Amino acid sequence: MAKISVNDLFFHYNKGTPVLKNINLKLNNSSTAIIGQNGAGKTTLVKLLKSLLKPIAGNIYINELNTKEHSAASLASEIGLVFQNPSDQIFNNNVLEEVKFGPLNLDYDKAKAEELAVESIQRVGMEDMIDENPYDLSLSERKLVTIASILAMDPEIIIFDEPTIGQDYENIKLIKNIIKNEVKDGKLVLTINHDMDFVAELFDRIIVMNRGEVLADGPAEKVFSKRKILEKAHLEPPSVQKLSNDLGIEKTFLTKKDFINYFNSL
DSSP: OOOEEEEEEEEEEETTEEEEEEEEEEEOSSOEEEEOOTTSSHHHHHHHHTTSSOOSEEEEEETTEEGGGSOTTTTTTTEEEEOSSGGGTOOOSSHHHHHHHHHHHTTOOHHHHHHHHHHHHHHTTOGGGTTSOGGGSOHHHHHHHHHHHHHHHOOSEEEEESTTTTOOHHHHHHHHHHHHHHHHTTOEEEEEOSOHHHHHHHOSEEEEEETTEEEEEEEHHHHTTOHHHHHHTTOOOOHHHHHHHHTTOOSOOSSHHHHHHHHHTO
């Protein structure tokens, strides 16, 4: 079972200015969204999970592997991170070569690496662009290339940092299906996301962060019912829950379907 354990974690970039303070988390196969305003520490946290940064104090275990003792490259088969900005992740001048790079570095032979890459490119609907230079593609297309790159390595844990930024309706639908399938396959899927409707629809567990600390952690329905916590973190609830609040309905709704079913049952 995919598992992350974060124990007594502290981190700062500049001494005396803490970015993360005493974070303790246990993450299993429950799909999890980490939410909070800019500066809350979300991206720093996932970079630590991926071992791109190392804790100042405390420990992070990825499937019992201490990130202090393992590089991001050595953890590639365990955990994958899709960056918010795809330009920070892409470095090849060909979509196929970009997506194939990960499997090759996991010691797959060339034929198998290409097979995995092609399958992943097809999953993100970019088979017609397989020979394109990623830098000639749009932001949304480059994002899909980075998603394919992580899928091709088939890690047990996948983190999506703001996957919906710059995406149209069809691509968001595609990304939703990818996440649902990864969860169905037993993967631990995490996201950082400012789109509360996206979060409420797809993720079972919500972690609310503010100023480097965890304000709330629990099932989505329970967390989104905590109005004062959301206000403290400067977050809006999902749009359907906001409508429910405005109507004075004392019930938590995560999706429009939940809202409609409630009224149909009256």
